[in-house]
Amino acid sequence: MTLTDQPNHGRVTPARTVLVSGASIAGPTVAYWLNRYGYEVTVVERAPAPRSGGYPIDIRGTALGVVERMGLLPRLREAHIEMERMTFYEGEGDVVATLRPQSVTGGVAGRDLEVRRGDLTDALYGSVRDDVEFLFNDSIVSLDQSGHGVDVTFKGGGSRTFDLVIAADGMHSHTRELVFGPEEPFHRYLGYSFGILSMPNLLGLKNEVAMWNDPGRAAAFYATGDEVNALLTFAYPETPFHAFGNLQAQRDLISEIFAGVGWVVPDMLAALREADDLFFDAVAQIRAPRWSSGRVALVGDSAFAPSFLTGQGTSLALVGAYMLAASLAHGDYVEGFAAYERDTRGFVTANQDLVGEGRITLMPTTAEDLRRRDERLRNLSEMPPSEGNPVHSALVLPEPPVVERPSR
Template sequence: MQQRHGRHILIVGGGIAGLTLGYWLKQHGEHPTIIEQAAQCRDEGYGIDFSGSGWDVAQRMGILAELAKRQIQVESMIIKNSRGQTVVQQPLAALREALPHPMLHLMRPELEAVLAAALPPDLPVRYATTIVDLQQHAEYVDVGFNDGSRQQFDLVIGADGIHSQTRQLVFGPESQFAQPLGYTFATFKIPKLADYGANATMLVEPQRQATIYPDRQGGFLMMLAYRSPQTSLPAPDQRKSMLQAAYRNAGWIIPQLIDSINHESAFYCDVISQIRMPRWSQGRVALVADAAHCLTLISGQGAATAMGGAYVLAEELAKTADHQAAFQAYEQRMRPFVERKQAGARRVALTFVPRTRLGVCLSQLVMRAAFSPSLARAIGKRIGFDSVLAMA
C-alpha cells in the first residue's frame, strides 16, 4: 500500500489545473489549500474541445456524465466570404468520428464548475485570495497573502495560468519564458443579431479571422484571431479600439459585432504566447499547466493537458516523500508530450491565419477537402487528442 504523506500544499489558482490537482492531492492523503484571485467561480469563458488527457482524468474522477450533460452541439463549420455569403459548409460529424479519441465541446467555465463541484466539502476554494510574497526555506515555504496574513506550507504549486504570479516570484519575469506566436486573440459574447444555428461560422481574410459559435444558453460568442507582432496588450480600456483598428473594413458583420463589446460581453483578450521554461520546479515550488508550459489555443488541448499534468503531479507526489524526486518524475513524464504539442503549434501557427488572398483561397480548398472520410481520418490522427495518461 502507498504511504500517505499528509503534506500541506498550497495551490495558487483555482482554474482547471488547480481544481484537478486539489482533487487528486486530497485523494492521495495530502492537505491541499486552493486559492483563487477571482472573487468567485469565474463565468467568463470560451468554448473548448475536451478530449485526450482531460477525458481520461475526468473518467477517473467520475465526472464524465456531468460534463456530457453540458456538451454544446456544433453541427457544421461554415465559411463566409467578406460579403457574408457562405462559401463552404461542412458537417463536423465526419471529422468527429475520425478522431482517435472521444471529444466533448464545452464552455470552459462549465468544466471549471464541474471540477469545483467534485471537490470534497473540506476542500473549499479560497476566493479573492492571491500571493504577494513567497520565501523558500529548507523545511517549508513561507507565503504572504493579499489580506496581509502569512502561512507556512510544505510545498507550493503554481496553477495560476499563463501570467503566473508564482512563476514571476520564483523563476523571474514572464518575458524570459513567453514566446509569442505572432497573433492576438479575443473572445466575447455577442448580441443575437441573427440566429447562427448550431454552427461555427467563420470569416477568413488575409491576416485576420473571426468565428461565431454557440454557447449553451442559446447565445453566441465571437472569437477573433489576427496576425500581430505585439508582445503585450495595451491597457484594458484600449483593447476594444485595438480590435476595431485590426478589423477595420473587415467584411460581413464583424466590425459591427466588435463595436457591440460592452461591460456585459465578458471580453477576454491576449497575445497568443507559449510558455517555455528549462525547468518547472525550484526547491519546494513547482508549476503546472499553462503556468509551466502554455500550449496556446493554436494547438488546443491546453485544458485537457492541464488536467493530465495535475493528475500526474499528484500521482508522482504520492509515490515518495522526496518532493524533488516527485517534481522531477512529473516533469519527465509531461515534458516530451508538452514539447511535441508546442512544436506542433509553432508549425500550425505558420498558416493558422493566411497572410494573403491566395492563402485564403487555399484554406477554403482545404476546408472543402478536409471532410472526405479518408482526409478526415488523416486530420483526426494529426490533431491527435492523445492522452498523457496512456503513456508509460
C-alpha cells in the first residue's frame, strides 16, 4: 500500500519493491539509486548478460555529475578515448576537412567523456550487481495494475507483484507497449536508418573518425585503439520496420543502398556480410507525452530517445535515471513521477531539439546542403576549441535525497 492508496489517511507505507526492465544504461543507473534509497530492486534483461558493443558513446555536461556521484568518474576517465581527429571525405576519397571532433559534437576536451559503450555498461552493472537482483535471459510478458501493485508475469515462467515497474528497455520498449500501446505515436522518424558493426582496421587509424558522404549516405570509421566500428547511415523514406529483428534483411538493405559507392565502402560491405554484431536501427526519437501511467514509468530511450544525431542518448539516460530515482526517494510514486517529469522534461526536450544541428553536419541529403555543410566544416576547422554546448549542462542535479533506509 502506498501514500496514494489512502490519500486521506495519515498512515502511509511507501512503495518499496521495483522491477526495472533493461540492463543497459538507464536500467542499472536507476537501480543503483533506488537501491540507495532503500528499495528492493529487481532488474530483468532479455539478453544473457549486459550487452557490450556499439561505437563509443559520450557522457557530457550534467550527466558527468551522475557518474561522479556513483563513484565511477575515475574509472571512466581511465577508459576515456581521446578522439583526436575527424576527417570528412567525398568521392573516391578526397579530403573535405579535418577537425577536432569536439568542434562538431559540442563536447569539451579534457572534461567530457567518450568511452566504449561496453566500458560504461560494465561499470554501471558492476556498481549494482551485488546489491540488486538481476534476472537475465528473461523479460516481462504481461503487467496488471488492477490490484495494489503491479502483477508481472515473466517469459521464463512465474509471476510476481512489485510496487513499481520502470521501463528502461530502449527505444522499442516492450514494457512501454504493454502500458501505452504501440510505438508508432511516440516514434518520430528522422528520415535515416543506420547499421553499426565492428571490422578490421583497414585504414590503420587510431583514435579518429573518418567519414565519407554523398547526398543521403554517410559511411564512417570510428577507430578507438585497435577496435574499429563502421557506421553506415542512409536516408530512407520510412522506418524500415520490416528489417527489425531480421539480420539478413538488414544486410540486404544496407548493401543495396551503398552498392557502387567508392572509398572503402566495398570493404565495409564485405565485413557486413560476415558481421555477427550488427546493430541496426532507425534514426528516430521517442517523444512520449507522459512518462508514467499508474505505477509504471519510462526512462532513457524508452521515454525520450534523442537519436545519435544529438550524441546525447547516453547522457539523457543517465540524467533521467538519476532524476527519476531522486523523485521516488521518499516512496510516494504519484508525486514522484510527477516531479520527475516536471523537473526533467525541459532538459530532455532541449537536448532532443539539437537534432537539427547533427543532421546538417552528418547527413545532408542534397548536393546543395552537402556543399554548404562542407563550407561550414572548413570554417569550423579554424575555430578555437569548443567550450561546450550549454544545452548539455542545462539541468543542475539536485543533491541525492537523504533517506533513512528501512531494515529488511
